[in-house]
Amino acid sequence: MFKKILFATNASPACDAAAKIAFELAEKYESELILFHVFAEPSHGSGAFVTDYVTGEKESVGPDYGDWVKEEMKTTYEPLIQKHGEPTYETLIGIPSTEILRYARKNEVDCIIMGAHARQDDPGAARFRGIVGTTMQKVALWAKCPVLIISRPCETCFWYFNQIVFGTDFSKASMSAFQFAYKMADHIGCKLHLFHALNIETSQAGVSPGQKSIEEMIQNAKEKMETLYVSKMENFDNYEISVWEGVPYVELLKFARETSGDLIVMAHHAREVEIEDAVMGSTVEQVVLRSACPVASVNKPDRL
Amino acid sequence: MEKIYLTEDGIILKKGKPVTDNVLPLLSNTIELDPGFTLASFFAIIDRYKSFKKMSELLETFLTMAKAGKGQFPKTHEIEGLVFYKTIAMKGFPGKPGIQIYNSLKGIKNKRTKALKFFQMESLLEHELILGDLKHIVFGDGQDMFTYETFYTLFEFIEGITWEMSFNFNPLQCSIRG
């Protein structure tokens, strides 16, 4: 399923949850796991100094730096390495998102795994910052392969995967997400849930649509799923269609909870916008923030 | 501002008498919790005073979960109780230095707080919930926090617990950790 998995890390505790999943996935799918670290050059005014110290050239790193980072990573991830095997190590100096994307493209990486943030926060404090960091945003936006965003650890998710939940708003972007979710489910032989949340807004003058009208909308949504997605699934029949009424991110989290979803797959952004203008959709963000399992943000179908 | 009391049964008392309607103006009142107040009591308040549901799209969901979970989930013994408290954190880096003020709901075990993210919400319902002191954290230092007495408004209480509980959508098969 994944020949190459790139796990982008700064070796801080905030990456621990993503590390666990990266190592476990790589072992399960016999993938090459690349532990990827980018020395963020301009961040502290130290970049030029480090570059001079190492080789004076931005593109290459001297043996000192590469070996040093490798030893640090080995120390940080020693328990995981002992349990799951030795990964490949890559270190570069540059802008993290740029280097991650460049490397992934050049080396035909099938999946990028990252933590949502470089530093951890309590839920209470989490409301003060962006739901995902800027590196994460840029990588999720431009990556040609799916990006698994790990926001929090799940101590019991280890099937990889048993119940995939594909959340759709029927946007064009959702089709890429569907293709990935379907391909995974088909390959693994696990169940695929096709899920849509119907956000019933009150009509004018605060009048809610009647029950019959809601039921019709739900039925229409189900038929749309059949047309758009099921028709493309060939002989795969281990799927279920569900349409719930409510606020999308809330319903998706509830649904994942009840079905014990261990992977949520969503389009990176909801609206049909030009790629350059796309930001991570608010539903994706709210799900990433709270999801107990990894969320795959899929933007482009290139490497599916 | 006059203090209001929240009872174990999910009733708001003002001047010793149960409040029956027009609860929104009480959001700015400071609160005190009766002994024996639990997380279930919190949801009983939301259920009784339905205006509060409009504070968050999550509350309706939580009410359903709380009602369905009553008696179905065993009370977790990995904590001894729940505490709701305020934090003022002086944040230095990354980004601009500043102050963050937020509320948290945590479990208590052996006089230490414990994160609740990995618990099923239903397993927390019967735990006693108390209001804790304010903690002043500087630069993320988790060890040496300054504590002070403080007060909480009804708004902070409802909003804070709702926010914290939104991190508890754990798969039903997940067992408790941590």
Added chain:
Amino acid sequence: MEKPHKESKIVLVIEDEMDMRFYLMALVKSLGFEPILTRNGFQGLDVLDTVRPDLIILDVMMPEKGGALVYQELKIDPRYRDIPLIVFSGVDPDSFVHYVKMLNTGQKEKGQKEKIPFPEYYVEKSADPEYLKKIIKKCIH
């Protein structure tokens, strides 16, 4: 780059970010000194049990045991209080001074007479490396 002296001066670095540790290691080595790198306050204090460095470079924002707490311990412990110390932080100095004032209030309430001094050397992380080198040399020589 200056060659290491026969008996190199030792610089203890207490810093939780990997990239920062590398930067400080490179900078200290470029001056001919020997860095000992630690990832957090606990490790840093452990090293002090067996090694007396010529200088400590201390980060402030670290998880669990933060740098300000480590600073407090170093400054009230007679074994360590005289070791030159540079607080190296992304936090501006006024914020750190605020914290030290609060710690001193706490000390008073605990009945401890020792007051924690404000740091003699405070370098922000955004500072030019040459400036940090200048301060390190000043501390050690």
